[in-house]
Amino acid sequence: MSHNENGFKMRQNEKTSKITIDIVAQKSGFSRATVSRVLNRDPSVKPATAQKILRVVEDLGYTPHSMASALSGGKTKTLAILLPDLLHEYYTQLLAGADTTAEEHGYTLLLKTRNTRKVFQELVEGGRVDAFILRYAGPASFDEDLLKYLRNRRIPYIVIGTPPFLDTHPAVMIDNIGGARLMAQHYGVHGYKRILFITGPDHSNDSKDRLYGFKIGLSEKGVDPERIVVEEGDFSQRSGYEVAKRCLLQDQFDAVFAANDSMALGVIQFCQDRGIRVPEDLAVTGFDDTFFAGHLQPPLTTIRQPMYEIGVVAVLNLLRVMEKGEQVESRVILPTKLIVRRSCGCNGEPMELSNPTT
Amino acid sequence: MSHNENGFKMRQNEKTSKITIDIVAQKSGFSRATVSRVLNRDPSVKPATAQKILRVVEDLGYTPHSMASALSGGKTKTLAILLPDLLHEYYTQLLAGADTTAEEHGYTLLLKTRNTRKVFQELVEGGRVDAFILRYAGPASFDEDLLKYLRNRRIPYIVIGTPPFLDTHPAVMIDNIGGARLMAQHYGVHGYKRILFITGPDHSNDSKDRLYGFKIGLSEKGVDPERIVVEEGDFSQRSGYEVAKRCLLQDQFDAVFAANDSMALGVIQFCQDRGIRVPEDLAVTGFDDTFFAGHLQPPLTTIRQPMYEIGVVAVLNLLRVMEKGEQVESRVILPTKLIVRRSCGCNGEPMELSNPTT
DNA sequence: CTGAAAGCGCTTACAG
DNA sequence: CTGAAAGCGCTTACAG
Numbered sequence: 042m043s044h045n046e047n048g049f050k051m052r053q054n055e056k057t058s059k060i061t062i063d064i065v066a067q068k069s070g071f072s073r074a075t076v077s078r079v080l081n082r083d084p085s086v087k088p089a090t091a092q093k094i095l096r097v098v099e100d101l102g103y104t105p106h107s108m109a110s111a112l113s114g115g116k117t118k119t120l121a122i123l124l125p126d127l128l129h130e131y132y133t134q135l136l137a138g139a140d141t142t143a144e145e146h147g148y149t150l151l152l153k154t155r156n157t158r159k160v161f162q163e164l165v166e167g168g169r170v171d172a173f174i175l176r177y178a179g180p181a182s183f184d185e186d187l188l189k190y191l192r193n194r195r196i197p198y199i200v201i202g203t204p205p206f207l208d209t210h211p212a213v214m215i216d217n218i219g220g221a222r223l224m225a226q227h228y229g230v231h232g233y234k235r236i237l238f239i240t241g242p243d244h245s246n247d248s249k250d251r252l253y254g255f256k257i258g259l260s261e262k263g264v265d266p267e268r269i270v271v272e273e274g275d276f277s278q279r280s281g282y283e284v285a286k287r288c289l290l291q292d293q294f295d296a297v298f299a300a301n302d303s304m305a306l307g308v309i310q311f312c313q314d315r316g317i318r319v320p321e322d323l324a325v326t327g328f329d330d331t332f333f334a335g336h337l338q339p340p341l342t343t344i345r346q347p348m349y350e351i352g353v354v355a356v357l358n359l360l361r362v363m364e365k366g367e368q369v370e371s372r373v374i375l376p377t378k379l380i381v382r383r384s385c386g387c388n389g390e391p392m393e394l395s396n397p398t399t
Numbered sequence: 400m401s402h403n404e405n406g407f408k409m410r411q412n413e414k415t416s417k418i419t420i421d422i423v424a425q426k427s428g429f430s431r432a433t434v435s436r437v438l439n440r441d442p443s444v445k446p447a448t449a450q451k452i453l454r455v456v457e458d459l460g461y462t463p464h465s466m467a468s469a470l471s472g473g474k475t476k477t478l479a480i481l482l483p484d485l486l487h488e489y490y491t492q493l494l495a496g497a498d499t500t501a502e503e504h505g506y507t508l509l510l511k512t513r514n515t516r517k518v519f520q521e522l523v524e525g526g527r528v529d530a531f532i533l534r535y536a537g538p539a540s541f542d543e544d545l546l547k548y549l550r551n552r553r554i555p556y557i558v559i560g561t562p563p564f565l566d567t568h569p570a571v572m573i574d575n576i577g578g579a580r581l582m583a584q585h586y587g588v589h590g591y592k593r594i595l596f597i598t599g600p601d602h603s604n605d606s607k608d609r610l611y612g613f614k615i616g617l618s619e620k621g622v623d624p625e626r627i628v629v630e631e632g633d634f635s636q637r638s639g640y641e642v643a644k645r646c647l648l649q650d651q652f653d654a655v656f657a658a659n660d661s662m663a664l665g666v667i668q669f670c671q672d673r674g675i676r677v678p679e680d681l682a683v684t685g686f687d688d689t690f691f692a693g694h695l696q697p698p699l700t701t702i703r704q705p706m707y708e709i710g711v712v713a714v715l716n717l718l719r720v721m722e723k724g725e726q727v728e729s730r731v732i733l734p735t736k737l738i739v740r741r742s743c744g745c746n747g748e749p750m751e752l753s754n755p756t757t
Numbered sequence: 758c759t760g761a762a763a764g765c766g767c768t769t770a771c772a773g
Numbered sequence: 774c775t776g777a778a779a780g781c782g783c784t785t786a787c788a789g
Contacts, residue, residue: 059524063767071776074769074775074776078768090774102520104525106525106526107525107526107767108475108765108766109767109768110768111781112765112766112767112783113768113780113781114767114768114769127495128495136485137485140510149509149510150509151477151509152508152510153502163462163465166418167465168466168782169507306694332691333694336695338696417782421783429759429760430759430761431761431782432759432761435785443758443759444759445759464781464783465783467782467783468782468784470784471784472764473783526766
């Protein structure tokens with residue numbers, strides 16, 4: 042039963058039966074238990090034995106049935122990733138990073154974008170996954186009970202983003218404060234004083250941190266942080282547009298800093314519609330550095346967060362937690378940097394600014 | 400054992416044992432078999448019985464172990480989706496559509512972006528999924544043997560895109576020819592004659608169809624399709640830039656039509672770098688209508704394909720195939736439309752043009 | 758309409 | 774270092 046280039050067709054012709062561990066056992070002359078052991082790299086098996094068995098596995102093109110091994114105590118080798126949606130670049134980059142890293146380590150991702158309690162429960166009770174990656178995005182996405190539940194059941198997990206929980210959980214976050222502070226300092230060099238800040242939705246801690254960091258940077262530059270105007274958006278392009286419409290026509294501003302790029306885009310669109318020149322009449326900046334930021338007119342000055350890398354780090358740390366058991370210290374904060382383009386009023390070459398230490 | 404708002408905590412306290420079908424059987428006074436039947440909506444069960452059992456299921460918060468049911472002949476309720484990557488908007492939109500639709504129907508997606516034969520085999524032999532969604536993207540992503548293999552094993556699948564296979568497989572495609580033809584006709588109204596067409600990679604049938612449709616439209620407008628210049632790209636922004644550099648400095652063109660938006664973007668960037676005005680000196684158009692297309696300067700005229708909907712239709716049709724067995728006629732072609740913005744030389748309001756019938 | 762029993766394909770103590 | 778056996782939690786003929 043040799044193997045040619047076309048391993049598939051051969052099997053089709055046999056067609057007879059699914060190849061099971063028992064067949065491997067029989068052909069190799071060892072027991073099912075021993076075959077299982079070599080498949081799971083049990084070091085107690087004599088190397089020569091392992092050799093022989095592996096050879097048969099190879100010849101037969103045997104692949105263990107993952108459902109069976111999961112049921113009998115093995116692992117599923119799959120990770121659940123819970124995301125609010127896939128429509129924003131932030132989430133897809135995250136997913137791409139997580140997926141690539143998971144595959145590199147032999148894991149598969151199970152994607153869920155409807156994070157109801159029921160979905161969650163089915164994943165856990167159904168024994169479908171070994172661990173969870175949870176992107177926190179507001180109260181609706183999941184609550185602390187869910188995390189406690191996972192913890193009690195000893196199911197490894199990691200959360201992405203800044204949840205408003207008092208308790209600490211394994212998490213990967215970004216330096217929102219440092220990034221926004223950089224922006225404030227840059228506003229300082231431009232001398233902007235009359236500033237509009239557009240927040241994300243009320244529950245977003247990421248947004249809160251950005252505002253906080255921005256205020257810190259402002260006072261460092263001698264601007265009274267309490268004098269800026271703060272308006273609430275919801276991270277959507279539309280909300281940026283709406284806030285702009287509501288505020289820009291009333292008061293006179295030097296600059297607006299939106300808590301993400303989408304809202305900054307909304308602001309810029311409003312300006313275009315009303316003939317407000319950016320950045321001559323008004324500077325506009327964002328947060329994220331999504332793909333379109335660099336292609337806007339004018340190109341958007343923004344804070345870059347490493348979206349893809351967040352996904353990578355999340356699975357890497359989750360894997361560590363899975364290996365070493367629950368009590369691995371696993372909170373990481375990834376750096377952000379200021380990407381200076383033209384919407385802030387600069388007009389030279391694009392440049393990047395990082396925090397000295399964060 | 401009533402259920403309060405916090406179903407999770409309660410279970411934590413019991414902590415004792417996982418709730419299995421046997422526990423449900425015992426508490427309800429029926430056999431395991433009967434419980435299984437009601438869970439699987441077997442119509443032979445007496446309604447009153449089903450009622451009682453369901454009540455117990457509810458009270459206990461019982462969730463079947465999916466690995467166990469999969470192993471014993473049930474379904475996994477999961478669909479594998481194989482994508483070349485997640486970096487391009489095309490794929491993520493596709494994924495978003497597929498994911499939403501799958502969840503609506505009680506399915507979960509298993510995502511794979513490394514489509515090696517090994518990965519494929521593990522999914523099939525490992526019994527991890529009920530069916531496959533395959534995005535065809537060139538020879539490396541998968542070959543016809545794989546499809547035959549699935550077919551022989553009676554594993555439902557659907558392919559997305561236009562594969563170069565002679566044999567027919569369930570598939571969802573888009574009207575590449577019709578879309579490109581629309582573009583050609585629009586070029587006709589602008590009177591463009593000296594035209595550069597940038598293709599995708601050699602193996603891309605989507606690209607070939609776009610070129611084909613474009614030529615048809617051209618001749619309909621009295622332009623000799625053999626006089627246009629055709630250059631090969633690979634769908635990347637960089638390749639668009641490179642082709643532009645190679646060609647635009649040599650010959651004089653009225654317009655370039657790139658087989659996707661990314662390459663069009665590359666061309667526009669090159670023009671910016673060299674001070675070539677778009678569309679005054681050169682019209683540039685693309686294909687896809689990705690998010691950034693409308694935000695480019697000038698906004699990109701392009702052909703819109705319904706990326707999200709492709710994902711939706713793919714799982715819907717796959718579900719039909721799964722229900723009705725293999726021989727469901729299931730090939731669909733989704734329409735495309737011309738989105739006129741400004742990069743083609745128009746300067747009015749944006750507008751859309753569809754094929755009368757496709 | 759319902760139940761007892763076999764079986765899905767593995768893993769893992771328990772012996773030796 | 775290896776094997777026989779029990780068991781994971783379900784589904785599905787087979788009887789009745």
